[in-house]
Amino acid sequence: MPPITIYLILIFSLFIPPHPTTADQSFISSLITQPGLDFVKNLLISKAIPTLTAARISAIQKTVRIPLIGKVHIVLSDITINRVNVGLSNIKPDVTGVTIFGSDVTCDLSMKWHYSYGTWLGPVSISDSGTARVKVMGMETGTKLGLHNQEGSLNLYVMECNCHMRDISIDLNGGASWLYQGIVDAFEEPIISAVTKEIIKKLKAGVIKLGSVMKSLPKLVEVDDIASLNVTFVDDPFLSDTSLGFRINGLFVEPKKDKYLCANKLQPPVSCSDPKKMLGIALDEAVFNSAFSLYYNAVFMRWVVDKAPEQNLLNTAGWRFIVPQLYRKYPNDDMNLEISLSSPPIIRVSSKQDIDAIIYADLIIDVLQGDDTIPVACISLVMTGVGSVQITGNNLTGHLKLDDFTMSLKWSKIGTLHMFLIQPVMWTIIETVFLPYINARVGTGFPLPIFRGINLQNAEILFQDSRITICSDFSYKEPFDPSRTLVYSS
Numbered sequence: 001m002p003p004i005t006i007y008l009i010l011i012f013s014l015f016i017p018p019h020p021t022t023a024d025q026s027f028i029s030s031l032i033t034q035p036g037l038d039f040v041k042n043l044l045i046s047k048a049i050p051t052l053t054a055a056r057i058s059a060i061q062k063t064v065r066i067p068l069i070g071k072v073h074i075v076l077s078d079i080t081i082n083r084v085n086v087g088l089s090n091i092k093p094d095v096t097g098v099t100i101f102g103s104d105v106t107c108d109l110s111m112k113w114h115y116s117y118g119t120w121l122g123p124v125s126i127s128d129s130g131t132a133r134v135k136v137m138g139m140e141t142g143t144k145l146g147l148h149n150q151e152g153s154l155n156l157y158v159m160e161c162n163c164h165m166r167d168i169s170i171d172l173n174g175g176a177s178w179l180y181q182g183i184v185d186a187f188e189e190p191i192i193s194a195v196t197k198e199i200i201k202k203l204k205a206g207v208i209k210l211g212s213v214m215k216s217l218p219k220l221v222e223v224d225d226i227a228s229l230n231v232t233f234v235d236d237p238f239l240s241d242t243s244l245g246f247r248i249n250g251l252f253v254e255p256k257k258d259k260y261l262c263a264n265k266l267q268p269p270v271s272c273s274d275p276k277k278m279l280g281i282a283l284d285e286a287v288f289n290s291a292f293s294l295y296y297n298a299v300f301m302r303w304v305v306d307k308a309p310e311q312n313l314l315n316t317a318g319w320r321f322i323v324p325q326l327y328r329k330y331p332n333d334d335m336n337l338e339i340s341l342s343s344p345p346i347i348r349v350s351s352k353q354d355i356d357a358i359i360y361a362d363l364i365i366d367v368l369q370g371d372d373t374i375p376v377a378c379i380s381l382v383m384t385g386v387g388s389v390q391i392t393g394n395n396l397t398g399h400l401k402l403d404d405f406t407m408s409l410k411w412s413k414i415g416t417l418h419m420f421l422i423q424p425v426m427w428t429i430i431e432t433v434f435l436p437y438i439n440a441r442v443g444t445g446f447p448l449p450i451f452r453g454i455n456l457q458n459a460e461i462l463f464q465d466s467r468i469t470i471c472s473d474f475s476y477k478e479p480f481d482p483s484r485t486l487v488y489s490s
């Protein structure tokens with residue numbers, strides 16, 4: 001199986017308002033709530049600090065008139081931000097964008113100073129040099145991010161970015177005492193302005209980088225060689241005073257083929273009962289149905305049973321009393337059962353905390369004679385079951401339990417079969433062969449569209465009419481290859 005890559009954005013939650021425009025194209029929505037946004041903010045700040053501390057600011061020089069000494073040329077060079085500490089931070093969405101505030105920010109700078117001046121006594125010039133430390137205190141920053149849907153990708157950009165510093169303190173190493181006052185008087189403003197400019201530049205560059213990663217996210221994420229998930233963004237992100245939401249198309253499609261499928265009404269509000277959950281992801285039942293209709297066409301929804309826990313079911317002798325004419329015609333021959341789905345399974349999410357499934361299958365009874373496979377009868381099955389779902393890692397996994405089934409003879413080369421006699425045998429085959437097979441596949445599940453590095457925790461699943469909603473917290477662990485941070489891979 002090729003590597004499974006999936007990605008997506010997260011955000012959203014407590015409430016996704018109806019979106020009349022293109023909502024019928026969107027079958028997965030997510031909402032990041034305030035606790036989730038706080039997590040994202042802390043993550044972004046922890047990423048921003050190392051880029052700020054690596055900043056080097058270009059030299060500042062000035063000729064300053066110092067009393068009793070005259071004109072002095074002073075240069076501050078090698079200005080480096082060594083440490084940044086964000087005292088308080090905050091993230092605030094509103095209908096126009098998302099603002100990240102930092103206040104009580106302090107930073108330490110180091111630099112070199114150098115001065116020179118001539119004297120009135122003659123051509124001798126006097127110079128000296130040393131180092132200095134600067135502490136910036138009470139700095140505040142605000143970065144407002146805009147988010148838009150651009151042809152199915154997410155466009156993230158800076159709407160506003162500002163930075164204010166209240167105070168700096170300068171600590172010179174060496175130098176004459178007049179120098180200290182001279183630097184404070186002449187350089188306080190330029191230092192503040194250079195550092196402010198540099199911080200704004202770095203913050204903007206960080207957003208542009210993040211934006212270009214978002215824009216380059218794939219629109220189809222390969223699940224395996226049969227299905228890809230369409231993760232195209234639909235509509236602009238949803239912004240309110242407490243949350244940020246995204247809708248994606250969310251249907252399974254054939255890899256790299258243009259095709260699809262049912263428009264289903266999107267249910268309006270989704271709610272997580274626990275407002276402290278960081279993230280909600282709502283999946284319409286159309287998502288499951290799109291997956292099943294793809295896998296339906298694929299090879300592994302048709303298979304041959306040549307081993308069964310009750311091996312006597314695979315020899316005509318085992319059928320001796322159930323279908324006597326089969327045994328009479330082919331005494332003691334081995335058999336295969338060929339099971340194939342006759343149309344895609346149908347999934348309905350009900351509000352009674354479960355998922356109803358209807359599975360249509362044909363079962364062909366083959367008799368094996370030497371190298372020949374002789375199909376002798378075909379029975380149609382309609383099975384109804386109840387599915388449960390859970391979250392395993394970042395996968396949505398399921399388990400199916402059979403409720404009931406009905407069967408009918410589709411065709412036969414061995415005359416009439418007594419269905420009431422065959423029924424218990426079918427039940428055994430379904431329970432011991434068919435269901436374990438289906439459950440092995442749905443038990444692996446499929447990856448939810450979530451950024452790489454994000455791990456769901458304490459997920460809860462809620463059922464609403466035709467939709468399930470996953471309400472979850474998450475943690476973040478730096479992926480192995482940071483250049484692909486936003487791509488989820490399992």
Ligand SMILES: *[C@@H]1O[C@H](CO)[C@@H](O)[C@H](O)[C@H]1NC(C)=O
Pocket residue numbers: 025026152230231232233234249253257258259260
């Ligand atoms: C993916 O979803 C988008 C938005 O709904 C749609 O326009 C596009 O045709 C879909 N792509 C495929 C391959 O189905």
Ligand SMILES: *[C@@H]1O[C@H](CO)[C@@H](O)[C@H](O)[C@H]1NC(C)=O
Pocket residue numbers: 004223392393394395444445446447490
């Ligand atoms: C998640 O689903 C994918 C695709 O079905 C599978 O390959 C992968 O092993 C699953 N991961 C886990 C943790 O079960």
